[in-house]
Amino acid sequence: MTEILENFSITLQEWLMNPLFNPFNYLLLAVCAFWLFRRISILQTGGKFWEPFHIVGDTLYIHAAFYCIGRRVVPFSEMASVQISQGSGRGGRRYIVKIRRKKGITKCFMIGVNKRGLQKLEELKKALKKHRVGVREWG
Secondary structure: OHHHHHHHHHHHHHHHHOOOOOHHHHHHHHHHHHHHHHHHHHHOOOOOOOOOEEEEOOEEEEOOOOOOOOOOEEEHHHEEEEEEEEEEEOOEEEEEEEEEEOOOOEEEEEEEOOHHHHHHHHHHHHHHHHOOOEEEEEO
């Protein structure tokens, strides 16, 4: 029995060392494909690839591929309030935008603290004011 387990262990190690059969490569490829698909699918409505969001008419389209789970299309009429706060982490400082919907569901996405990010944040604030959605700013 130990000989069988030893042979299995050796075979498994050889299999994982082969770059063609390494499951980590397939996992990485799947995650990248998922990210690309989510980014491209939201771009069908307009906007640019690297923007955190874009606004078309009375709808906010969130481009976040990983950390915004579920539907990323939020009409302004469904928004109860928006909270904007500053956060920091590995990637540096950023603005965290939390959208509380009238249904009670919260959506969250991030905007980088740079020139383009600040312009997008001002654009979002103007659109929220236009549609009479309450905004709270922290930090």
